[in-house]
Amino acid sequence: MSLWATINRAVFKRTSTFALVVVGGSFFFERTFEIASVSIFESINKGKLWKDIKHKYEE
Incomplete structure (x- = not known):
């Protein structure tokens, strides 16, 4: 039996x-x-995100 017939019977019938x-x-x-x-996004902006510079501003 072909792949299309199997998918048709399993998915598209109902x-x-x-x-x-x-x-x-x-x-x-x-x-x-x-x-x-x-x-x-994080790889492009590495070093500029808050999670990367947070340690500079926290006490």
Whole structure:
């Protein structure tokens, strides 16, 4: 059996299953995208963020 037939039977046949896959996929995509974005932002701005310079201003 082909891959498309297996996916079609498992995911696309029922609307409730398809909706669950969409919601789950969007949740995991959002979390992954946020983690990657924060990581890139922090690497570009290393040394300029509050967490990097906080020790200079605290007593």
